[in-house]
Amino acid sequence: MGISDEPPAEVGVCGAKGLDEVGEVLTAEQLAESKEYGRRELWCAVADVCIDVLYLAVMALAGARVLDLALRQWGCMHTPIVRLMALYLVVLAVHLAVSFPLSFYAGFVLEHRYRLSRQSVGRWLRRYALRNLLVMLFGLLLAVGLFAIIWWTGPWWWLVAALASFVVTVVMGQLVPILILPLFYKIEKLDNDALMARFQRLASGTSLKLEGVYRMRLSTETAKANALLTGLGRTRRVILGDTLLDGFEPDEIEVVLAHEIGHHVHHHIAKLILLGLASSVVSFFVSDRVLVAWVAAAEGTFDYAQTPVWALPMLLLVMTVSSMVLGPVRNGISRRFERTCDEYALRVTGNAEAFRSAFRRLAKVNKADPSPHPLEVALFHDHPPIASRLALARTDVSREAH
Numbered sequence: 514m515g516i517s518d519e520p521p522a523e524v525g526v527c528g529a530k531g532l533d534e535v536g537e538v539l540t541a542e543q544l545a546e547s548k549e550y551g552r553r554e555l556w557c558a559v560a561d562v563c564i565d566v567l568y569l570a571v572m573a574l575a576g577a578r579v580l581d582l583a584l585r586q587w588g589c590m591h592t593p594i595v596r597l598m599a600l601y602l603v604v605l606a607v608h609l610a611v612s613f614p615l616s617f618y619a620g621f622v623l624e625h626r627y628r629l630s631r632q633s634v635g636r637w638l639r640r641y642a643l644r645n646l647l648v649m650l651f652g653l654l655l656a657v658g659l660f661a662i663i664w665w666t667g668p669w670w671w672l673v674a675a676l677a678s679f680v681v682t683v684v685m686g687q688l689v690p691i692l693i694l695p696l697f698y699k700i701e702k703l704d705n706d707a708l709m710a711r712f713q714r715l716a717s718g719t720s721l722k723l724e725g726v727y728r729m730r731l732s733t734e735t736a737k738a739n740a741l742l743t744g745l746g747r748t749r750r751v752i753l754g755d756t757l758l759d760g761f762e763p764d765e766i767e768v769v770l771a772h773e774i775g776h777h778v779h780h781h782i783a784k785l786i787l788l789g790l791a792s793s794v795v796s797f798f799v800s801d802r803v804l805v806a807w808v809a810a811a812e813g814t815f816d817y818a819q820t821p822v823w824a825l826p827m828l829l830l831v832m833t834v835s836s837m838v839l840g841p842v843r844n845g846i847s848r849r850f851e852r853t854c855d856e857y858a859l860r861v862t863g864n865a866e867a868f869r870s871a872f873r874r875l876a877k878v879n880k881a882d883p884s885p886h887p888l889e890v891a892l893f894h895d896h897p898p899i900a901s902r903l904a905l906a907r908t909d910v911s912r913e914a915h
Contacts, residue, residue, distance in 0.1 A: 539876060544883070550627045551882030557619040558893055564612050565833055572604055572826035578811070581823040594657060597822040601656045604826060605649055616641065627880055629736050636734075640697060647693070655681075656825060663804075667817040671797035678797075679790045686745040686786070690752070694743070699730040700752065708758075711767045712751070715861060721777045726770075727752045732759070737879045742773040745782065760878065764864055765871035771862050775854030788846060796835035803831045840892065847895035855897070855905055865906045872902050 584590040624630030663670040731754035738757040809815040876899040883900040
């Protein structure tokens with residue numbers, strides 16, 4: 514959870530006031546550029562979702578069963594779990610080939626066009642390859658685990674799978690900051706006594722126990738600024754991007770730290786994990802109903818213990834669509850959490866001016882659209898927009914004045 518390195522989004526009745534404050538930092542040309550960048554990012558996001566759904570639909574309706582039959586012709590493919598692994602790898606490889614042009618445009622071309630990326634083509638390709646290698650390995654384990662649960666637990670697989678996903682989420686929450694993030698960024702303990710003193714003062718009395726506060730080298734990759742609270746238990750830590758540490762004033766950084774501490778105080782990570790569990794229960798239950806009907810229609814009968822591996826793309830399709838349907842709910846809850854942390858930061862620092870200054874600076878550095886369309890907000894954004902956050906700070910000052 515962080516202050517977001519994506520164009521923030523949520524506009525409310527107070528958005529226009531906040532937008533006036535953004536105008537103090539962004540010229541008309543900069544504001545137009547931020548909105549253009551936001552629109553292009555939105556179209557990329559929409560196109561990405563469409564590609565995923567259409568591709569999985571084609572594989573589920575026409576490709577998977579044919580591919581499974583072809584794999585059976587190989588002597589080493591008679592075992593269902595081996596065919597499942599081969600099927601998953603083929604489905605993933607074709608998807609990467611289909612989606613690569615959009616990934617390259619959105620991740621490299623677009624970011625360079627707006628002077629946000631500092632990656633070379635080679636560096637971007639290496640990161641793309643590493644990211645998808647991890648996706649392949651992790652996804653392969655999940656696919657095998659999912660079908661093992663279906664084969665062994667029968668009609669209740671959807672509940673067992675949801676509980677298993679909860680366990681995986683908790684474990685990954687502990688491992689991401691110490692195993693995954695360091696693969697992509699150089700992360701080191703924050704060596705700044707003045708900032709650490711501010712942090713200790715903010716954390717005092719909150720029961721927050723962190724493994725540490727860290728500096729993450731973002732500047733070699735991007736011009737964007739970001740910060741996040743990540744990890745669970747002994748791996749929980751605050752990570753600040755060097756673009757934020759080097760480009761923001763100490764009072765502004767203190768506000769950001771207070772915001773991240775707010776996530777701990779209000780137990781947002783735990784709440785989001787529980788929300789994920791509820792979403793998984795719904796998604797897997799719907800998947801079960803579709804799975805039974807789909808296989809029975811194709812083969813005339815259905816037996817959980819004999820669930821065919823060619824059902825994998827259909828399961829992925831249903832889970833993808835379920836995630837899309839539940840997305841606006843998750844986004845709305847996340848935006849509420851972020852607003853709560855903004856309110857917390859304003860309250861504990863008592864420095865609304867530093868808050869406004871920090872988010873005005875973010876609007877400029879991240880080229881964030883201050884007030885995107887409400888429909889875009891509901892469907893795609895999990896952080897409030899700059900306009901709304903600035904208006905919140907102004908409201909806080911007005912309240913203090915009275």
